[in-house]
Amino acid sequence: MLPEKTVTVEKTLAELDPGETGRVLGIEGSGVLAQRLIDMGLYPGVLAVMLRRAPFGDPIEVEAEGAYITLRKDEARFVKVKKSA
Amino acid sequence: MSKKTIALAGQPNSGKSTVFNSLTGARQYVANYPGVTVEKMTGWYKRKGETVEVVDLPGAYSLTSYSPEERVTRRVLLHDPLSAVINVLDAANLRRSLYLTIQLLEMEVPLILALNMMDVAESQGVGLDVQGLSKELGAPVVPTVMTRGRGREELLDAVADMSKISNLSKNSARSSAAHLNLYPKAASALKELEELLAAEEDLRTDFPVSWLAIKLMEGDSEVLESVRERTGSDRLVVRAHELRAAFEAEHDLRPELYISSQRSQRAAEIARRFEKRRGSDKVPFSERVDRVLCHRFFGPLFLAVIVYGFYYLSFVQGYNLTHYVWPILAGFRSFMEGILPQPGLIELPVFREFVLWIVDNANALLNYVPIFFILFALIAILEDSGYMPRIAFILDRILRRFGLHGQSTLSMILGGVVLGGCAVPAVMATKGIPDEKSRLATILTLPMLNCQAKLPLYFLLISIYFNETVRLPFFGDVSQQSIVIVFIQTISLLFVLPIAKILSMTVLKNMETAPFIMEMPPYHVPTFRGVLGRAIERVWLYIRKITTVVVAIAVVLFVLLHFPGLTPERKTHYEAEKDQAVQAFLASVQGKSLAEELKTEEDVLSLILFQQGYRNLLRSGAKPETREAYGEKNPAFFEIIQNRKSEEARSIERELKKLISFRSTTLTAIRKERIDNSVLGQLGRALEPISKYAGFNWRVNVAVLSTLAAKENSVSTLGALYVKEETGAEADSDNGDTLEARMRDQEEDFTPLHAMALMLFMVLCPPCLPTVMAIKVQTGSTKWMLFSFFFPLLLGLLTAILVFSGGSALGLDGFQAMWRFYLIALSLTIIMAFFKPKSQNKAELWLALRKGGDRTHGDAF
Ligand SMILES: Nc1nc2c(ncn2[C@@H]2O[C@H](COP(=O)(O)OP(=O)(O)O)[C@@H](O)[C@H]2O)c(=O)[nH]1
Numbered sequence: 001m002l003p004e005k006t007v008t009v010e011k012t013l014a015e016l017d018p019g020e021t022g023r024v025l026g027i028e029g030s031g032v033l034a035q036r037l038i039d040m041g042l043y044p045g046v047l048a049v050m051l052r053r054a055p056f057g058d059p060i061e062v063e064a065e066g067a068y069i070t071l072r073k074d075e076a077r078f079v080k081v082k083k084s085a
Numbered sequence: 086m087s088k089k090t091i092a093l094a095g096q097p098n099s100g101k102s103t104v105f106n107s108l109t110g111a112r113q114y115v116a117n118y119p120g121v122t123v124e125k126m127t128g129w130y131k132r133k134g135e136t137v138e139v140v141d142l143p144g145a146y147s148l149t150s151y152s153p154e155e156r157v158t159r160r161v162l163l164h165d166p167l168s169a170v171i172n173v174l175d176a177a178n179l180r181r182s183l184y185l186t187i188q189l190l191e192m193e194v195p196l197i198l199a200l201n202m203m204d205v206a207e208s209q210g211v212g213l214d215v216q217g218l219s220k221e222l223g224a225p226v227v228p229t230v231m232t233r234g235r236g237r238e239e240l241l242d243a244v245a246d247m248s249k250i251s252n253l254s255k256n257s258a259r260s261s262a263a264h265l266n267l268y269p270k271a272a273s274a275l276k277e278l279e280e281l282l283a284a285e286e287d288l289r290t291d292f293p294v295s296w297l298a299i300k301l302m303e304g305d306s307e308v309l310e311s312v313r314e315r316t317g318s319d320r321l322v323v324r325a326h327e328l329r330a331a332f333e334a335e336h337d338l339r340p341e342l343y344i345s346s347q348r349s350q351r352a353a354e355i356a357r358r359f360e361k362r363r364g365s366d367k368v369p370f371s372e373r374v375d376r377v378l379c380h381r382f383f384g385p386l387f388l389a390v391i392v393y394g395f396y397y398l399s400f401v402q403g404y405n406l407t408h409y410v411w412p413i414l415a416g417f418r419s420f421m422e423g424i425l426p427q428p429g430l431i432e433l434p435v436f437r438e439f440v441l442w443i444v445d446n447a448n449a450l451l452n453y454v455p456i457f458f459i460l461f462a463l464i465a466i467l468e469d470s471g472y473m474p475r476i477a478f479i480l481d482r483i484l485r486r487f488g489l490h491g492q493s494t495l496s497m498i499l500g501g502v503v504l505g506g507c508a509v510p511a512v513m514a515t516k517g518i519p520d521e522k523s524r525l526a527t528i529l530t531l532p533m534l535n536c537q538a539k540l541p542l543y544f545l546l547i548s549i550y551f552n553e554t555v556r557l558p559f560f561g562d563v564s565q566q567s568i569v570i571v572f573i574q575t576i577s578l579l580f581v582l583p584i585a586k587i588l589s590m591t592v593l594k595n596m597e598t599a600p601f602i603m604e605m606p607p608y609h610v611p612t613f614r615g616v617l618g619r620a621i622e623r624v625w626l627y628i629r630k631i632t633t634v635v636v637a638i639a640v641v642l643f644v645l646l647h648f649p650g651l652t653p654e655r656k657t658h659y660e661a662e663k664d665q666a667v668q669a670f671l672a673s674v675q676g677k678s679l680a681e682e683l684k685t686e687e688d689v690l691s692l693i694l695f696q697q698g699y700r701n702l703l704r705s706g707a708k709p710e711t712r713e714a715y716g717e718k719n720p721a722f723f724e725i726i727q728n729r730k731s732e733e734a735r736s737i738e739r740e741l742k743k744l745i746s747f748r749s750t751t752l753t754a755i756r757k758e759r760i761d762n763s764v765l766g767q768l769g770r771a772l773e774p775i776s777k778y779a780g781f782n783w784r785v786n787v788a789v790l791s792t793l794a795a796k797e798n799s800v801s802t803l804g805a806l807y808v809k810e811e812t813g814a815e816a817d818s819d820n821g822d823t824l825e826a827r828m829r830d831q832e833e834d835f836t837p838l839h840a841m842a843l844m845l846f847m848v849l850c851p852p853c854l855p856t857v858m859a860i861k862v863q864t865g866s867t868k869w870m871l872f873s874f875f876f877p878l879l880l881g882l883l884t885a886i887l888v889f890s891g892g893s894a895l896g897l898d899g900f901q902a903m904w905r906f907y908l909i910a911l912s913l914t915i916i917m918a919f920f921k922p923k924s925q926n927k928a929e930l931w932l933a934l935r936k937g938g939d940r941t942h943g944d945a946f
């Protein structure tokens with residue numbers, strides 16, 4: 001549905017570097033986490049921009065369609081993204 | 086006149102509270118929803134002869150049953166008879182806001198959309214098709230800028246119109262059809278559930294059937310439970326489980342995640358259709374600010390500057406303000422002194438003592454009101470501006486190492502991490518911490534921060550016992566005082582951090598944790614009204630604490646300190662001494678012309694009181710005219726105490742001074758004896774066998790016992806125990822120097838080591854009763870309340886014993902013991918920072934996530 005013309009790599013959100021962009025493929029597991037992330041705007045299909053890591057390295061802040069969300073790397077690891085090169 | 090109720094719903098930071106305040110003005114009250122610590126704000130307004138009650142629902146991103154806020158919101162929407170629900174949307178972020186709107190529409194509530202923050206949207210070049218949006222959603226849409234009251238009237242009109250049209254039935258047919266379109270993969274399952282539900286008489290009338298169907302499909306525990314209860318059978322629940330399992334097997338995706346994702350996409354699609362973004366994608370203002378304020382290097386730097394600014398404005402400038410408040414409070418005390426029964430020569434009327442005791446206790450606390458006001462106003466600015474979540478973002482990594490949470494920061498600032506705060510609002514502010522485990526760790530350690538009320542004792546002890554100068558490498562000569570102040574300021578953090586970690590590894594081990602996911606709200610310029618309102622609200626909370634609990638405890642303490650009082654024999658003994666002294670005075674002034682009016686004991690007493698009145702006048706820096714006017718009240722007395730030239734006047738004054746000095750010594754002796762005998766004095770003595778290892782004598786014990794009411798009491802109780810005023814009743818409790826001198830003189834055995842042990846005990850000291858009560862409210866558990874009291878008590882005692890007994894054994898003085906203790910605490914903190922328990926947090930998270938099988942949920946699009 002949304003073809004990426006450029007080369008793409010599958011990663012987790014925690015692995016993106018600041019400035020990189022990825023499309024959310026899905027959220028691993030099935031607990032509260034996935035529901036919370038979707039409620040906050042990080043739903044499968046959305047384009048997420050990794051904005052920054054906190055000064056001490058964790059948590060991270062991402063932007064998805066105007067929603068600015070911070071989450072710890074522990075949680076970000078569950079979010080699978082397709083990195084847009 | 087009819088009464089209507091409307092509710093405000095919206096995501097956090099959409100401006101709900103602003104709408105609420107604009108609609109209701111100052112007519113509002115706050116309570117908690119029954120059983121949960123979620124605040125319920127209710128207000129009302131009158132318009133065209135109609136009274137409308139407004140309920141501000143808690144901010145919610147969604148309407149699942151996962152968080153208490155969302156559950157509360159849902160319950161109100163379902164069960165309260167609402168004539169309208171205003172959904173406040175952030176126009177600058179339509180997609181995000183619509184996610185909740187879609188769920189509200191599914192619930193078929195009479196919805197009005199307030200498209201708020203239109204100004205922000207405009208400034209970002211976002212245009213919105215209001216009519217189009219209204220038609221698409223089938224609900225009235227009112228654009229507003231609520232900070233400036235724009236759109237308020239239109240919104241009120243929409244509420245008034247709402248009750249006229251009852252389009253519920255129309256609504257539900259349409260929304261049912263919409264669902265089937267929105268969730269195509271689940272359409273057949275939803276349809277089946279709807280039919281089953283529609284057959285249930287009870288359910289159909291009380292709830293929108295299509296909404297119930299969706300919730301059953303989502304596996305919402307609360308809805309499943311209530312369906313089971315209402316239908317009295319498992320049939321529907323079982324069928325829902327089957328349908329969910331079938332869905333999951335077919336699509337490899339849990340139905341609730343599918344449904345949420347569909348809503349997100351629908352929200353995005355509607356937003357795309359009705360907003361017109363002019364110009365290129367400009368980076369929003371807040372994001373540009375965050376590039377600096379959350380920057381690797383500048384972020385922490387800016388935070389440090391903010392913390393310093395806090396400290397400077399509230400404690401340096403705020404302290405200056407207390408110079409203006411104190412005269413008012415002292416004036417009130419003088420006024421009370423004037424109207425209360427007057428003291429006798431050595432008789433102090435109990436009623437007088439009692440009222441002045443209460444006034445002194447209250448004054449000591451009220452004196453801090455300006456500091457608190459500034460502090461709370463600054464915190465409100467931090468909250469309203471949106472900087473608070475940035476602090477959480479920056480500090481989470483560090484705090485998490487100790488079992489705390491990024492969002493513990495607000496509480497810690499309120500609690501006095503910067504030196505001076507109050508644990509009561511701090512404990513209340515933990516409400517915002519989503520993770521139960523770190524929330525409890527925060528609550529239980531907050532009272533160990535240096536609240537405002539602990540400071541007077543520190544200052545008292547430091548100024549008496551740490552006066553020397555020490556030579557430090559690099560710094561040269563530094564006074565011990567400033568080093569000890571830095572020590573006290575930072576040591577509380579060195580307690581809080583490792584203790585929080587230890588607690589979360591032990592007693593809190595099995596508490597629920599939650600993932601850290603937080604939205605970064607856009608920055609806003611705080612409004613004057615909002616900041617002022619919040620500051621006043623919190624100061625009011627503090628004042629209420631004084632007027633209720635503190636005063637009540639002061640009464641109890643007074644009783645415990647005064648009874649049983651002197652024995653009759655001792656009373657007679659003092660009476661005899663007094664008579665002797667008075668007779669001696671009368672004899673010595675006999676025959677002197679100025680002393681004509683001095684015949685009886687009463688005359689002598691009025692002379693003494695006259696002299697004291699004049700002295701107070703001088704001390705307050707009265708003008709010559711005022712002094713003269715005072716003198717005219719009794720020219721003969723004025724001659725005696727004022728005329729330095731006449732030999733006769735001088736000799737009478739000499740005799741008078743002797744008598745006054747006798748009076749004050751006797752009053753002190755009486756008071757001491759009374760406290761010695763008192764219930765509290767006995768208790769303090771009874772504790773001495775244990776407390777002596779911590780270096781506390783019975784007086785200190787009494788002072789410590791009195792701090793349980795409010796920490797401020799430590800100094801005022803010590804003040805009462807170390808009395809040596811010349812005037813007896815007119816205690817200079819405001820005058821620190823006097824108490825310092827008194828304490829030094831009367832407590833020769835007390836060394837800096839004693840003082841150090843006492844200060845460390847005070848840091849840990851159990852929370853005062855108001856805090857304990859706040860803890861009860863916030864934890865909802867008596868067990869934690871008791872723990873929060875006895876744990877620090879034990880810990881404080883052990884620490885004081887370690888410092889005092891250990892220090893004595895090693896022959897250390899207070900200062901040496903201090904820095905050795907500091908090194909221990911610092912090492913413990915560092916060890917705790919690196920100590921990783923068997924990755925509790927992560928393990929639990931994994932477990933929670935893996936429960937339903939190991940797979941990726943995606944392909945929803
Ligand atoms: N520019 C602008 N700011 C607003 C508007 N409405 C609210 N705000 C600000 O947005 C912030 C969040 O508002 P608040 O009412 O606390 O949101 P709540 O979390 O939904 O209760 C506050 O700083 C408000 O001053 C508006 O219409 N325009």
Ligand SMILES: [Mg+2]
Nearest residue numbers: 101102103144
């Ligand atoms: Mg609010």
